[in-house]
Amino acid sequence: MSTNSPARQHTVPDHHGRRHATANPPVAFVGTGRMGGPMAANLALAGFDVRVWNRTADRAALLTDVGAAVAPTPAEAVRGAGILVTMLADGPATEQAATGPDGFLADAPGLVWVQMATVGADWTARLGRTATRHGVTFVDAPVSGSEGPARAGQLIVLASGPDEMRNVLAPVFGALGRATVWLGPAGAGTSAKLVLNNWLVDLAETTAETLSFARRLGLDPTAIVDLLQSTPLGSPYAMQKATTMLTGDFTPAFALKHALKDAELAVRAAQASGTELALTEALLPRWRDAAAQHADDDLAAVYTAS
Numbered sequence: 001m002s003t004n005s006p007a008r009q010h011t012v013p014d015h016h017g018r019r020h021a022t023a024n025p026p027v028a029f030v031g032t033g034r035m036g037g038p039m040a041a042n043l044a045l046a047g048f049d050v051r052v053w054n055r056t057a058d059r060a061a062l063l064t065d066v067g068a069a070v071a072p073t074p075a076e077a078v079r080g081a082g083i084l085v086t087m088l089a090d091g092p093a094t095e096q097a098a099t100g101p102d103g104f105l106a107d108a109p110g111l112v113w114v115q116m117a118t119v120g121a122d123w124t125a126r127l128g129r130t131a132t133r134h135g136v137t138f139v140d141a142p143v144s145g146s147e148g149p150a151r152a153g154q155l156i157v158l159a160s161g162p163d164e165m166r167n168v169l170a171p172v173f174g175a176l177g178r179a180t181v182w183l184g185p186a187g188a189g190t191s192a193k194l195v196l197n198n199w200l201v202d203l204a205e206t207t208a209e210t211l212s213f214a215r216r217l218g219l220d221p222t223a224i225v226d227l228l229q230s231t232p233l234g235s236p237y238a239m240q241k242a243t244t245m246l247t248g249d250f251t252p253a254f255a256l257k258h259a260l261k262d263a264e265l266a267v268r269a270a271q272a273s274g275t276e277l278a279l280t281e282a283l284l285p286r287w288r289d290a291a292a293q294h295a296d297d298d299l300a301a302v303y304t305a306s
């Protein structure tokens with residue numbers, strides 16, 4: 001493995017604050033939001049020497065409880081690290097952290113950069129080219145699963161990139177998820193993520209429409225959920241979202257703004273490949289309306305617009 005880590009002893013703290021040697025390489029983690037926070041925590045709890053950076057420092061500071069160190073800039077986060085994970089909101093935020101002031105690519109030759117946010121096909125290609133120009137190995141590895149699976153270390157990693165990274169990254173992915181699927185060259189992970197999230201947004205939309213349709217026909221939507229649940233038609237994900245829609249508690253697991261981003265990224269990737277995603281294109285105006293009020297709420301808030 002090629003890293004830019006210095007020859008030093010890496011340590012992690014125990015419950016009494018005493019530090020013990022660990023054989024794992026240091027890992028930098030940029031973006032400790034709803035997903036990145038628990039992911040970085042799981043790496044620290046698995047024994048990695050973790051250094052985090054987040055734009056809002058308070059959100060990163062919470063991770064000192066599990067032994068992570070907080071860096072003041074993305075560049076400082078990768079100093080001495082062998083592996084970097086990014087879990088920022090989107091492509092522009094990731095590029096800014098990479099090549100903006102104090103960006104993590106400023107001086108990181110030999111680094112392995114694992115990009116795990118959902119940034120879409122065009123941004124993945126662009127970030128990969130930027131990494132190569134800086135002598136950095138780029139792995140495209142978005143995840144399936146939201147905040148609960150992220151906390152439980154039960155994500156599914158949709159990995160893609162150089163074959164020789166499989167063994168290098170197995171311990172990292174093992175700490176984050178319950179399965180890793182290697183899909184091919186960098187870009188394939190993002191393609192799979194867009195396909196999965198296209199399914200997810202269509203399912204959420206049809207769930208919202210179904211409940212609304214039932215209500216307008218004078219039916220009790222809860223009874224329809226019970227009915228669906230008693231047949232193979234009621235997928236666990238759709239039923240969970242249906243319950244959230246009916247309770248009206250839109251505490252976010254997956255923010256509507258990010259789900260809308262993914263729907264738009266899927267439509268763009270489909271158009272570039274000559275495919276039409278008629279269902280997803282049709283839901284976009286309604287989701288944009290819902291996002292005007294509920295951007296930071298759970299995507300179940302699309303029910304308010306149906």
Ligand SMILES: NC(=O)c1ccc[n+]([C@@H]2O[C@H](COP(=O)([O-])OP(=O)(O)OC[C@H]3O[C@@H](n4cnc5c(N)ncnc54)[C@H](OP(=O)(O)O)[C@@H]3O)[C@@H](O)[C@H]2O)c1
Nearest residue numbers: 031032033034035055056088089093117118146253254258
């Ligand atoms: N939530 C899910 O269920 C889920 C599942 C799979 C994949 N994803 C994807 O994972 C990524 C992160 O999602 P999340 O749910 O963790 O989102 P989130 O809680 O909104 O966190 C977003 C992160 O990006 C940072 N950020 C946003 N704009 C930035 C900017 N301009 N410059 C620097 N940092 C910026 C935020 O920093 P601040 O703390 O300073 O705002 C935060 O660290 C997204 O691409 C999302 O689509 C989400």
